[in-house]
Amino acid sequence: MESRPDLSRVLEPPSDDDSSLEPSPSIEWSDDVLEIVARLGEGAGGAVHAVRDARTGKCYARKSIVTRGSPLKYVLRELSIISTLEHSNITGFYGAYMSPSSSEVKVLMELCEGHSLEAAGAEIRRRQGRVGEKVAGRIAEGVLQGLTYLHSKHFIHRDIKPSNILLTRSGVVKLCDFGVSGKLVKSVAVTFMGTTCYMAPERILGCNYGIRADVWSTGLSILELVQNEFPYPRDLPAFELMLHISQSAPPKLEDDPMLPKPWSDAMKDFIRLSLTMDATARPTPRDLLLHPWIEGIQKRKINMARWISEVWGWDMIHKESSDSP
Template sequence: MLLLTRTNLGALQKKLEELELDEQQRKRLEAFLTQKQKVGELKDDDCEKICELGAGNGGVVFKVSHRPSGLIMARKLIHLEIKPAIRNQIIRELQVLHECNSPYIVGFYGAFYSDGEISICMEHMDGGSLDQSLKKAGKIPEQILGKVSIAVIKGLSYLREKHKIMHRDVKPSNILVNSRGEIKLCDFGVSGQLIDSMANSFVGTRSYMSPERLQGTHYSVQSDIWSMGLSLVEMAIGRFPIPPPDSMELEQIFGFPVEGDAGCSQSSPKPCPPGRPSSSYGPDSRPPMAIFELLDYIVNEPPPKLPGIFGAEFQDFVNKCGPCFNGTHNSPQVHSFIKQSEAEEVDFAGWLCSTIGLSQPVTPTHGTM
């Protein structure tokens, strides 16, 4: 395992100077790197389990206390029956995460193998993931999703521009938040060998895959943007949006008739996606959709849109998360919805803490990113 020495710390701090950070972001990243120096070599016996945080993507995540350093971490355990050479390759590939230091990427402490399981130790985000917030909130307000969009775009841009990494698994459960108002990406595809080894456990994730990825064509950052757009619609309306809700269901969701429903289905309800209970987030009472029906829908039908209740800029942004964002002059970063969201003062930390019942720190990060 790669240990963070004074020399490495200095090099990583120097790399922070290349990023466009405000003073608060810089101080927090430097504080994280300084804390990380205390960790040393990670071992199974040094991690005291506190509670389970969640499960998915072939693994279980626990909140743990790292005894030697006193740090609270999130430890993801992935059970894999693989040869030692493959296991060692995965651990080596995961070391790239030590170089990934951004306000929009979950911090990485290290990875190791023990008793048939790969352990990935990460920064603990006390607000959990946005799919958990969605279950509590029912729907997430447009202004909040504006701040989420900014963070996801900046996180994806950082991974692509600084490390040539595509995320490959953008969805609400891989967007983590905390009581300071930070929004960060996790579980991105840094290890090709780990992706291959876990291929059989990714069935549920396919519901967020872009058409080109499902068809096996060239994977690009546009596939991540497509998944972000799908996730935004889900969080805005409170349920997975494939197939789209009809006008009757939209009225159930919002409590009043919704006009100009942006291409949402008017026909009899199609089945809901596999693995989605009828009580998912909103009043989705459709029978389960077979996995092949869902994949066929993603490949052959138009991507979901927002109903007309949302702002025109937000609707246009989501629409362009389909095949429309390409090239620097037509990128998500310069869309008017993002510019508008950057200018708005939004207390993301306050919204999160009131939604999920967290105590808010004295100096949270407000929505100015």
Template sequence: MSFSSRKITEKQDIHLKTSRCDSSDIVKDLLDEDWQHAAQTGQIIELEKLGEGISGSVSKCVLKHTKTLFALKTISVDANPKTQQQILRELSINKTCSSKYIVQYYGTFMNETICSISMAMEYCAGGSLDKLYKKAKANGARIGEHPIRKIAESILKGLSYLHSRKIIHRDIKPSNILMTFEGHVKLCDFGVSGELVNSMAKTFTGTSYYMAPERIKGETYSVTSDIWSLGLTLMEISQNRFPFPPEGEPPLVPIELLNYIVNISNLELVDEPVNKIKWSENFKHFLKI
């Protein structure tokens, strides 16, 4: 019987099963119910707090008796059980996604006593793009044009993959773009429900700033919503400040870049049931610009 097909019982722990499965693959093979049990029995060991907000946190963790590092993001959610189950169902899709441009998800579980959801995912030692550009800014520098081009290309390829699977990211911002130790760029927090996006907006300051106008107005998300947020993100890291300055301060340039991104021909962003255009083709045009 394979490791991933067996439920961990109260008398078993992950350590007892490592003989049947290489420890480096354990986090990839666990079912959501296994993650739930691991959390309830104290097998998730927090090594370092990576970030914390009003009602949530991100930590670097490891499973007891194993060596594989993973990130654990915990977000407070609505107490309504139906809402919680809806979020869990939607997040379960993330585990089926596989691309070198997106963070690999390992599992999701509920913390019922504190009304929160935890997501175990690939640990990216390079940190977030938000921290990287702010560190450069603090040292009187900024991210160069060539690295930004590579970052943009990786993000767009990640979005192309997600959109090919009919997944809209919904929450693109510098803190949701991660770097591996080797310097690879990956998207995280993709495909989350509107309910969870709202929870994260309250938890981690800044989420709402990157929302597309249609999202702010309560309208339906679309492919162009991701493009809007991406445009803001690229402009921010290239100029070391958020593109829309406080009232009274001069506007940033080139604002024309953002205008161009959000005004790409609608025909190239129409869903395939209408004009049979594949979502994965949406960004091939953009990459040639």
């Protein structure tokens, strides 16, 4: 498995005031002022690196988008979306520039040291560990909060999956990668974009869809996280997998006899509702924030900073400020 850079060793300790990352409106970005710290992986359209501003010492995630391979209209659409978004569960946007030497658009985003939910899940599996219900609930809540905010702005994400759910050093959930996001018209979208295996049945079938399609992808991502495996057969060809998802009964959260205690009935019901085949009967993100499982999670003290530190084996710093995500 590809090793993940230990960003806790090269970045400044987090500040309680996120405004410390805000660049001056007059700052101009270029390759000359940004030093590559680590390669983080691939995003929609290009590579993602952790970079440090040589002038301020601040670090960001920089996504490079090759304009030859990505129609410029999609690049401009992503920039137009992320530049208008500001929410604690959406990755922050700090600017963009064109690299003359490579014909790439480079986008500077908030750096999430905890990597993606996909990477965290892979590390947990490697260590033969499991994700507990409280942590899963906090992650689900963060995704739903981000989606509810997007919906309030008349946007749908359309590519919710573990690799697009990021975690900060303090365990805060952040949605990223808006390259396939679109504007909702009367709460309905009609284009076929996103990652097939996490798509809701209505999208696979080519029907109109709305924000509830993101709810399906959320439920599938949480189910995969807690079960340590993708809920559908990974070995099926793409077309057969699409047929399987759209025609078979949705997966359920089932108890594992190897675990010390069963999943709560409230959590099972949350997954069941998220994976409702009929989109019109599936709750919206706002509806699910009122679900008893999420309301119960919101009342509990969950040290997400400690959890993400344990996932990556970091030394705990500022324990006293990490009690809440």
